[in-house]
Each structure stands twice: as C-alpha cells, then as structure tokens.
Amino acid sequence: MKKKLILPLAALLLSSPLIATVPAWAGDDTPVERGLNGVSTMEATSDTASTMESVELDGVTARPHLADVREAMAKHGMKETHHMMVMFTDSKTGTAITEGTVAIKVTDPSGVTSEPKKMMLMGDGFGADISLAAPGKYSMEVGSKLADAKKRVFTFSYGK
Numbered sequence: 799m800k801k802k803l804i805l806p807l808a809a810l811l812l813s814s815p816l817i818a819t820v821p822a823w824a825g826d827d828t829p830v831e832r833g834l835n836g837v838s839t840m841e842a843t844s845d846t847a848s849t850m851e852s853v854e855l856d857g858v859t860a861r862p863h864l865a866d867v868r869e870a871m872a873k874h875g876m877k878e879t880h881h882m883m884v885m886f887t888d889s890k891t892g893t894a895i896t897e898g899t900v901a902i903k904v905t906d907p908s909g910v911t912s913e914p915k916k917m918m919l920m921g922d923g924f925g926a927d928i929s930l931a932a933p934g935k936y937s938m939e940v941g942s943k944l945a946d947a948k949k950r951v952f953t954f955s956y957g958k
C-alpha cells in the first residue's frame with residue numbers, strides 16, 4: 799500500500815525540475831496523510847463521501863463523515879466498504895477535541911451489531927474502516943471518552 803501511494807509522488811518529483819529540492823515531507827508517513835490501512839485522506843474526501851447529521855451531546859458536537867472506499871479496500875482483500883471519521887468539537891467554543899478514546903459499533907439492516915472497533919486519531923478527527931455492504935439502514939454507535947473523561951455515546955444513522 800505504501801509503495802502504491804508513494805510512487806506517483808516520486809514520479810512527479812522525478813519529472814520535475816525541483817528534484818534538487820525534494821521536500822522533507824516526501825517520505826512522511828503521518829496518520830494525517832495516510833489513514834488506517836493506508837487509505838489516504840484524499841481518497842476519503844472523494845466524490846463518494848457523504849456527510850451525515852451532526853449530533854450534540856452534553857457540550858460536545860460530533861460531526862460524522864463517511865467515505866466509500868470499497869474499491870481501494872477490495873484491492874487489498876479487505877471487506878470494509880467505508881471509512882468513517884468523526885470530528886468532535888466543544889459545542890460552545892468550536893474548538894476541536896482530539897484527546898481521548900473512541901470506538902464504533904455498527905448495527906446492520908438485519909439488526910446485527912458488530913464488535914466495537916477502536917477509532918484512531920487521524921488529524922482532527924477519529925476514524926475507522928467499517929463494512930456497510932448490504933443495502934438498507936445502518937446505525938452507528940460511537941462511544942467516546944474525550945478530554946473531560948465523560949462517557950458519551952453518539953448515535954448516527956445511514957442509509958434507508
């Protein structure tokens with residue numbers, strides 16, 4: 799995965815007269831640039847991305863974002879179809895909250911709930927790859943224990 803993502807950049811740099819000044823970030827492998835399982839944030843903000851309703855709970859606003867990554871995942875033999883990100887902000891100040899632990903459980907259209915999966919901090923949000931393969935309505939329960947150590951469970955829905 800790393801090879802595949804880095805190569806086009808390398809090719810671009812090689813064909814550029816700026817080759818002598820290859821920036822230090824060219825080899826960077828930060829979670830901001832490359833998400834879980836190497837699916838880049840660029841892929842995750844493609845046309846197929848969809849935004850769900852934000853949920854406010856006890857002073858914290860959770861903004862979900864879902865991206866269809868099934869093609870990239872299938873290439874690597876992974877069954878996950880979507881990358882879900884949730885940004886948390888202080889509802890009063892709008893300040894991003896990037897401290898704490900977050901996990902997601904997905905209930906599929908047949909009512910089966912997945913095991914909780916940890917959402918990793920990626921940039922200013924928490925993300926995980928999930929599977930939404932069957933048509934129908936899903937609900938996502940995002941359990942969090944953020945900077946203030948309070949437990950909050952945000953529930954989102956997707957599909958119809």
Ligand SMILES: [Cu+2]
Nearest residue numbers: 833883920925
């Ligand atoms: Cu992400």
